[in-house]
Amino acid sequence: MQGMDSGDGAEMTRVEGDSARDAGTHPTVFAPGDDRVTAQELRSFSRPQALTRDRASEGLSDALIMMVDDEMLNIEMTQAFLVEAGYRRFVHTDQPQNAIGMMRKQQPAVLLLDLSMPGVSGLDILELMRSHPVLRHVPVIVLTGSTDPQVKLQALSLGAMDFLSKPVDPSELGLRIRNTLAASAYREYLSSHDPLTALPNKQRYRAAAAEVIAATVAAGATGALLHVGVDALGRINDALGRVVGDQLLQRVAKRLASCVQTESGGELSSAEHDPTLYRFDGDEFAIVVPFMEAGSAAAFISKLLEDAAVSFRRPSAPEVFVTCSIGVSVFPVDGTEPDLLIRNAGLALRHAKQGGTHRYEFFSPRFNEQAQSRLDFSAELRHAIGRDEIDLLYDPFVELEGDRVIGAQGVLRWRHASGRVVLGDALQELAARSEMDVALTEWAFEQMGRHVKNWRAAGLTPVPVSMTASLASMLPSEIATLVTSALGSGLEPRDITLVLDNVRGVESLPARELAAIAGLRTRGVRVAVAHLGSGTSLSHLRALACDEVRIDPSFLEGLDSDPALQAMLLGVGDLARRLRLKCVACGIDSAAQLAVLKAQGWDRGQGRLFGSPVSGLAFAGKWLTKGKPRQIPLEG
Incomplete structure (x- = not known):
């Protein structure tokens, strides 16, 4: 078996029962400093251009703030506050009936909403936003002169996040907006990243795969999706507990991320995209390779298999070796639809694991027939x-x-x-x-x-x-x-x-x-x-x-x-x-x-x-x- 760390067993601490819930304080079976990887480290291996499009990585001052109020004076005063606080992007309307249309064209990062408006009230706008699949997630800060608690409860039930009483204090407004944007950015980060490894998650993988596949096929080139699965992770979890299994996944993630990072700008990159790593599901990771030729494919897969193999030793117990297997689907050869290619890579991985451990398989149409059978x-x-x-x-x-x-x-x-x-x-x-x-x-x-x-x-x-x-x-x-x-x-x-x-x-x-x-x-x-x-x-x-x-x-x-x-x-x-x-x-x-x-x-x-x-x-x-x-x- 290749790729084993000879120093992994040098300084091992005792593995205790998996009743400890806090993995950050639980003893590790790996050498100190090599078992954990911080979110910042793993995020650095993600695709930079994708991260900069997320509000999680934007400066809060670049966020688009929208205000809906039937009093133009309130809008002008609020805009002056925001400009002085450093917020550069601000849109508004004093016609509440136009608010939903404006948000559909340009989704705001936060909405400042007056409740008491003629014709279309703030509650009406909240109800319309709640029924919209995208706008329902826009954070709303209500600006109101009402002291009726029932009105506030109704607004909260419709999705409002915060309240400010008129007249608005500029300092408090700036603080509420900053806190709301930070909470929204963190929530968006959690929704798009795996909490264990900090890698982009399955949703990000599907979106990125669709984008890269379309670009590669349009350029007349060949790319690939690689699914990397840890061999016999279930056995590790059963024998040593999920805490150790999670440590193992973190370590494999770190090794895979390092391997993928070294390919940035190299033979596997296209003009627009670099290879990127994702946590797909359970014991699986996924890698999107924008450009792949036969020679570079074999070398990269061999390197992944070697680098992802780890070992660890427990006191008074034999050394444990853990390897990975890889399934590969190639586009456009194996298809051009993202979901089909993802499924094909998964089938190839299953076939590789059925043949043993530490193996790889390219997708074959017969896998579909076998899987259906x-x-x-x-x-x-x-x-x-x-x-x-x-x-x-x-x-x-x-x-x-x-x-x-x-x-x-x-x-x-x-x-x-x-x-x-x-x-x-x-x-x-x-x-x-x-x-x-x-x-x-x-x-x-x-x-x-x-x-x-x-x-x-x-x-x-x-x-x-x-x-x-x-x-x-x-x-x-x-x-x-x-x-x-x-x-x-x-x-x-x-x-x-x-x-x-x-x-x-x-x-x-x-x-x-x-x-x-x-x-x-x-x-x-x-x-x-x-x-x-x-x-x-x-x-x-x-x-x-x-x-x-x-x-x-x-x-x-x-x-x-x-x-x-x-x-x-x-x-x-x-x-x-x-x-x-x-x-x-x-x-x-x-x-x-x-x-x-x-x-x-x-x-x-x-x-x-x-x-x-x-x-x-x-x-x-x-x-x-x-x-x-x-x-x-x-x-x-």
């Missing part, structure tokens, strides 16, 4: 259990010495009404995306318990059943709760082998989560870790106590003809045995692969060579019937 299937998966479309099947689990069935691997299958079948890992991934993973895993344990009870009731001796649960979307404590519930419904610990998949990041989980799995082992439930050599590494085995490891099926592809692969597999098997772990070879498809594994002394195996997944009844009839040997005939 996933959306349709995700919606229907919620009803699949009730429609009896889900099955729990069993693969034979074989002791390689003697080819004897000693267990079963539970495999979930969804028979969709269209005829499409979603099986195993693909169904689990779909369930995770649909937030159905807990429900589906719970259902699988319930079905397994029913099958095992039926086997026992028929006088058969059940074999241990392996059930897979993914840590990608469930915490160990949640999985432990499901297993405990299954044990409470009549299953015995020796009936279950819990197979943990997607264990990336397990080393950063709090001790209480790891203790939940250890508690299951203490009760007699076997724990296995899937995909060793692919999604699972030695650091994961060090953090997570288990009884057996299952080798990723990719290690068996071409095994019979690849000496290097055979040597690697021999080393993995030897390591597992030295760790006193049972070692399972998954994906055995041929007799040649089986011969190599037997020669290397592998314990157990699973794969199509031993048969296809079958129902609980069929599995019992084939392998558990009394008096029938569990010797397995190999399929061709």
